[in-house]
Amino acid sequence: MSSTPLLQVDAIDASIGVINILHGVSLSVSSGELVTVIGANGAGKTTLLRVISNLLKPSVGLVQFDGAPTTAVEAHRLARRGLIHVPQGRQIVPTLSVLDNLIIGAERSEIVDSETLVENLEREYSRFPVLRERKDLAAGSLSGGEQQMLAVSRALMMRPKLLMLDEPSLGLAPQIVKTILNALRQLADEGLAVLLVEQVAMAALSVADNAHVLRNGEIALSGTASELRRDKALVESYLG
Numbered sequence: 001m002s003s004t005p006l007l008q009v010d011a012i013d014a015s016i017g018v019i020n021i022l023h024g025v026s027l028s029v030s031s032g033e034l035v036t037v038i039g040a041n042g043a044g045k046t047t048l049l050r051v052i053s054n055l056l057k058p059s060v061g062l063v064q065f066d067g068a069p070t071t072a073v074e075a076h077r078l079a080r081r082g083l084i085h086v087p088q089g090r091q092i093v094p095t096l097s098v099l100d101n102l103i104i105g106a107e108r109s110e111i112v113d114s115e116t117l118v119e120n121l122e123r124e125y126s127r128f129p130v131l132r133e134r135k136d137l138a139a140g141s142l143s144g145g146e147q148q149m150l151a152v153s154r155a156l157m158m159r160p161k162l163l164m165l166d167e168p169s170l171g172l173a174p175q176i177v178k179t180i181l182n183a184l185r186q187l188a189d190e191g192l193a194v195l196l197v198e199q200v201a202m203a204a205l206s207v208a209d210n211a212h213v214l215r216n217g218e219i220a221l222s223g224t225a226s227e228l229r230r231d232k233a234l235v236e237s238y239l240g
C-alpha cells in the first residue's frame with residue numbers, strides 16, 4: 001500500500017447548470033483500499049464520479065490522480081493512465097458477444113500481443129466462470145447480473161489502477177450482489193484501488209475498508225466501514 005493516496009478529492013463543489021450539486025466533498029483512495037460512498041437517490045453519487053473522471057469540471061476544489069491534477073487531462077486519457085469508471089447502467093455493447101466486449105476493453109488498454117490478451121481473458125473467465133460459458137453470446141442476452149460481471153471484467157481488461165463503480169448492485173438479487181462485491185474486495189486485496197458508489201449500505205460496508213455517507217451533495221458521515229456498520233441506524237437515517 002502506497003503512503004500517498006492514488007486518488008485525492010479535495011473540497012469539491014460541482015454544479016449542473018445553476019444548481020450546486022456537490023458541496024465541499026473530500027475523500028481519498030489508496031492502492032489496495034476499497035472505499036465506498038453511500039447515498040440515496042439524488043445524493044450526488046454519479047455527479048461525484050463524473051467529476052473524478054473529468055466528465056464534469058468542479059467549480060471549486062481539486063482532484064488528483066496518481067500525483068497529478070485531473071482537470072487538465074481529458075477523460076479518455078485518464079482511462080489510459082488507469083482511472084477506469086464503470087458507469088451506472090453498465091454500458092456494455094449489447095449486440096456484440098461477451099468475448100468481443102472483453103476485447104474492446106483490452107484494445108482500450110492497448111493490449112496488443114495475443115498471449116497477454118489470452119492471459120487477461122483467462123483471468124476474467126476464472127473470476128466470473130459464467131462469462132466463459134456465455135462468451136459467444138450477445139452481451140444483451142445475458143441476465144442483469146451477468147451483464148454487470150461483464151462490465152466489471154471489461155473494465156479490468158483496461159488494466160486499471162483505480163476502478164470506480166457506480167451502483168453495480170442496481171436491480172440485482174442479493175446473492176449476485178454478494179458475488180460482485182466479493183470480487184471487488186478480492187481486487188482491493190490484490191492491490192487495486194476501488195471506489196464503490198452504492199445505495200445498498202450494509203452490503204457495501206461489509207466489503208469496504210473506509211466509507212462516506214453522501215447526503216444532499218455533502219459528506220454527512222465518514223469512518224471505517226466497521227465503525228459505520230456498528231452504527232447501522234445512524235447510517236440508514238441519512239439514507240432517508
Ligand SMILES: Nc1ncnc2c1ncn2[C@@H]1O[C@H](COP(=O)(O)OP(=O)(O)OP(=O)(O)O)[C@@H](O)[C@H]1O
Nearest residue numbers: 016021039040041042043044045046047048088199
Ligand atoms: N443533467 C442534469 N441536470 C439537472 N440536474 C441534474 C442532472 N444530473 C443530475 N442532476 C441532479 O443532481 C442531483 C444529484 O444527481 P446524481 O445523479 O449525482 O445522484 P445519484 O446519487 O447518483 O442518484 P441515483 O442513486 O439516483 O443514481 C440530483 O438532484 C439530480 O436531480
Ligand SMILES: [Mg+2]
Nearest residue numbers: 045046047088
Ligand atoms: Mg447515480
